[in-house]
Amino acid sequence: MNRAVALAVTGVAIDIVGFGIVMPVLPTLVTHLGHMDLPSASRIAGWLMATFAIAQFFAGPVLGNLSDRFGRRVVLVGAMTAFAIDCALMALAPNLLWLFVGRFIAGLAGATIAPASAVIADTTPPEKRAGSFGLLGAAFGVGFIIGPALGGLVSDLGPRAPFVVAAILAGINALLMLFFLPETLKEENRRPFRLRDAHVVGAFRPLFQAGNAGPLLVGWFLWQLGSVVYPATWAFWAAIRFGWDATAIGLSLAWVGLLSALVQVFVTKRLVARLGERRTALVGLFSGAATLVANAFATQGWQVYAFFLIGALGQVTWPALNGLLSRMVDATRQGSLQGGIGSMNSVAAIIGPLIAAQTLGWGARHGLDGAAFLVAAALIASTGLIIALLVPASQLAARSPGVAA
Numbered sequence: 461m462n463r464a465v466a467l468a469v470t471g472v473a474i475d476i477v478g479f480g481i482v483m484p485v486l487p488t489l490v491t492h493l494g495h496m497d498l499p500s501a502s503r504i505a506g507w508l509m510a511t512f513a514i515a516q517f518f519a520g521p522v523l524g525n526l527s528d529r530f531g532r533r534v535v536l537v538g539a540m541t542a543f544a545i546d547c548a549l550m551a552l553a554p555n556l557l558w559l560f561v562g563r564f565i566a567g568l569a570g571a572t573i574a575p576a577s578a579v580i581a582d583t584t585p586p587e588k589r590a591g592s593f594g595l596l597g598a599a600f601g602v603g604f605i606i607g608p609a610l611g612g613l614v615s616d617l618g619p620r621a622p623f624v625v626a627a628i629l630a631g632i633n634a635l636l637m638l639f640f641l642p643e644t645l646k647e648e649n650r651r652p653f654r655l656r657d658a659h660v661v662g663a664f665r666p667l668f669q670a671g672n673a674g675p676l677l678v679g680w681f682l683w684q685l686g687s688v689v690y691p692a693t694w695a696f697w698a699a700i701r702f703g704w705d706a707t708a709i710g711l712s713l714a715w716v717g718l719l720s721a722l723v724q725v726f727v728t729k730r731l732v733a734r735l736g737e738r739r740t741a742l743v744g745l746f747s748g749a750a751t752l753v754a755n756a757f758a759t760q761g762w763q764v765y766a767f768f769l770i771g772a773l774g775q776v777t778w779p780a781l782n783g784l785l786s787r788m789v790d791a792t793r794q795g796s797l798q799g800g801i802g803s804m805n806s807v808a809a810i811i812g813p814l815i816a817a818q819t820l821g822w823g824a825r826h827g828l829d830g831a832a833f834l835v836a837a838a839l840i841a842s843t844g845l846i847i848a849l850l851v852p853a854s855q856l857a858a859r860s861p862g863v864a865a
Contacts, residue, residue: 464583465595467641468576471536473599474633478543478626480607481614482550483691483713484706487699488619494556499824502696504556506817508563509692513809515567529650532582533643535575537634542566544630551623582644601724604717612710619706675850676785679843681804683745683777686839688812689752690716693820693832700820700829702761715765719772728776732783738847741780745844748774752837756830784851 490501490508526535542565549562576596611622698704698712732740751771758764785801816832823831 462583464579464642464644467637468579469595469599471540471633471637472576472596473603474629476600476603477607478547478630480604481611481622481626483608483695484611484710485615485619485622487696488706493553498696498700499821502693502817503821505696506692506813508559509813510810511560512563512567515564517806519568531643531645532575532579533641537637540630540634540637544627544634547623547627547630551620551627579644601721605714608710608713612707615706675846679846680781681808682839683843684805684808685812686836688808689816689832689836692813692816697820697829700824716768719768720775723772723775728779731776732780737780737783740776741784741847742844744774744777744780745840747771749837749841752833756833
């Protein structure tokens with residue numbers, strides 16, 4: 461692995477650690493700053509996530525074009541610096557408004573995944589890129605295991621301590637990139653920045669050219685809306701249902717991250733090879749939906765650890781659904797399809813947390829604190845029904861990713 465790729469992948473891992481490290485303490489911090497109870501705080505947290513997603517949605521095209529004009533290094537350094545500032549603001553925040561300002565700054569900076577992917581594309585031969593992109597997936601897995609566990613541990617020092625640690629990690633990584641990350645975009649490959657290219661208006665156009673993939677794209681969107689329930693509500697739900705503190709919440713998230721990584725490494729390929737993409741997607745969707753229903757009615761904390769032994773199979777859904785969609789769109793539209801999917805995911809990241817958080821807040825006041833999980837389960841199960849009823853296996857057998865319609 462060359463130095464540029466190593467630093468880019470490390471940056472993504474630290475970014476995810478920084479995201480996960482603060483999740484266990486959000487309930488305590490929001491209730492403290494807002495002088496409110498947990499159900500009300502859960503609703504505020506939904507708006508915090510939506511604020512981040514909205515800023516990122518509109519800033520994403522701008523950052524992509526900036527990286528093509530000024531290079532990957534400056535965007536990565538800027539993103540990590542902004543993330544450090546965001547965490548510092550949240551650590552010092554005297555009121556809820558500061559939390560929203562911090563989330564908005566982080567969203568404007570964008571995630572590190574896009575410029576990190578560009579570094580890989582710039583420096584890696586085409587035949588080796590898949591393996592290098594796989595390192596980004598591994599970085600996500602490591603980050604989601606370490607982040608929540610570390611956040612739970614350092615929370616003993618106070619609810620603001622995880623933000624301080626995240627700010628330090630991001631700042632150190634920004635300095636490493638500034639001094640040691642080489643610029644990977646050559647001068648001859650740079651292009652002028654044009655504001656008319658940096659917009660989201662045309663982001664959804666490819667979806668209207670997806671042919672018979674329409675029903676499955678609807679299913680994809682419903683699945684994304686349902687899947688957001690965990691990052692949007694888990695910490696608050698666990699505090700409401702079981703009275704868990706930040707340490708217990710962090711350990712539970714680390715458990716989910718560990719199981720997810722194990723499924724990605726040892727199960728996904730084998731299951732697809734044995735069952736095919738359509739059946740694998742159904743296994744993932746209905747396992748995830750069943751686990752949500754089980755968690756909604758869990759009465760003891762140890763039960764959710766057991767339920768996730770099944771729920772982790774939901775991790776096979778993404779590659780299986782992606783494979784199904786690639787079979788239903790001809791070879792000339794694969795790239796456009798992925799771009800359209802990314803746009804749908806961004807919209808789901810805005811709407812999903814609001815649905816989940818508001819449902820949790822309402823349900824908690826009416827003795828139904830598992831309502832958000834039940835709504836999410838219905839959304840995810842709907843995707844399974846769409847595949848089962850509207851995407852027959854015979855239709856998939858007639859097409860392949862490399863054969864145009």
